[in-house]
Amino acid sequence: MPNILFAARSERWDQYETPLRQALSDVGLGDALLTTEAAPETVDYIVYAPNSEVQDFTPYTRLKAVLNLWAGVEDVVGNPTLNVPLARMVDEGLTDGMVEWVTGHVLRHHLGMDTHIHGQDGVWRAGSAPPLARDRTVAILGLGTLGSACARALATLNFRVLGWSRSAKDVDGVQTFHGSEGLKDVLHRAEIVVLLLPDTPATENTLDAEALALMPTGAVIINPGRGPLIDDDALLSALDAGQIGHATLDVFRTEPLPPEHPFWAHPRVTVTPHIASETRAPSAARVIAENIRRGEAGEPFLHLVDRSLGY
């Protein structure tokens, strides 16, 4: 039976211990040793949060795989001491929560809800209805598990959905683009842009001053992806100029976002505290247990990270 080290902050252990033991039992590994402390040379698998104390994998001499608890791997993928397979978390709970958050905020901006949420002053602001979703173009940058699921949900609501990814991908009901010329085409048409790209050196500042200038005047940006995807100073300038109509930002280069950061006070920015979605312990535990079962059975791991691409 394998030895499994759970390397994450202690509050995660409180959430995960019971679901993990249950999920291991469900795949026939009820006798596995699951622990938060183990002599490194005895460990077969690490269930891993990149902000845990384990940063040097060298002493883990018999390690078979690192199973990330997070969808994002940018804080572990470049670790030079890691020489075994690394799997990212693909959790249906995380995906479903992201679809709900993205769909909700796209509809919020599509419908112009904030005018009324803020405007409870007795003034009856009637006027014409917003365009229908079929006449609204929404772009999803990043067509991994999360981006593809969000693109499909928005297409089901009749939005005109454009999808962009580094390399060519197909998503049902979505017009897809790739490469740097494709990105320009997408930005040029997008009234609402949702960022769900991985955080890699190649994606940093995807929305820089040049990219923001391509977008239609008054376009909206929604970022539940990663903070470094946006050049913050360029975004603030574009917001001040009215080039960008609003930005709803859930992720930042520094979290929590410092109280003095200009995003907080900007009338065209909504800051949300990295809540768009999170991994849910019961479904995530099943994903981890399945990968350990595969490792023990000599089957290929699911959701492996391509270390050369960084995601």
Place this chain on the structure above:
Amino acid sequence: MPNILFAARSERWDQYETPLRQALSDVGLGDALLTTEAAPETVDYIVYAPNSEVQDFTPYTRLKAVLNLWAGVEDVVGNPTLNVPLARMVDEGLTDGMVEWVTGHVLRHHLGMDTHIHGQDGVWRAGSAPPLARDRTVAILGLGTLGSACARALATLNFRVLGWSRSAKDVDGVQTFHGSEGLKDVLHRAEIVVLLLPDTPATENTLDAEALALMPTGAVIINPGRGPLIDDDALLSALDAGQIGHATLDVFRTEPLPPEHPFWAHPRVTVTPHIASETRAPSAARVIAENIRRGEAGEPFLHLVDRSLGY
């Protein structure tokens, strides 16, 4: 060729004249007389807004049908001078717009968006994620064209959707209830209730003090249907008591809602100015032209109102 009177406020004529002439032409009635003024005894069809000047249908001696421009017929169905078929508007644009508005506001409350839209004060309000939609119960009261479409859209997003109507109806993916006992069952479980019932004597004050008391503490009410569905004083008491957590109201007994009405100032109420959806001229014109074609061909009209039920 039939004579068609367009009886609505003049700004509607500006919106509808071109689409109606086009739609009539498309069904082979390009030679019909379409006008805003006609001797009553010459009129075959009235395209009708209940707030128009035509309130006495007696002089329209050869009238074949009244084709309502609105989904709601409560201001015409009881007119004792109307003795010809009355068709309500069933417009795919109206339906799609309502689905978008309802889905958006359900997600807004589901996700707790207002906390962050209002909370741009530098405080990082992290915390646990909301439940997933699959663990959130939403009830739709009224399963006509609009209610059924909204119920299906919310079920597609994985919400647990309960539907209620006066008489038994089936909607794919939705657990349906009917009758007064069914209403109690639904209200007892609904964390978010959406009102899309017609306005009839039988539906007035559907949400009265007794009904509100059945709902789970902190439940949310969304009313894009008709103002009289709610007992306003009972709702204000339930909001003050915390029994109801929030009400987003788009329709009122008096519109525009008077500035002094307590809904405006209540911290747990969002007033929107009857914008949830509106009939869209291009698609509505096609519905009207099709019904006139049917009348001329001796075929049954679509979307007829049952005068005994009032909708």
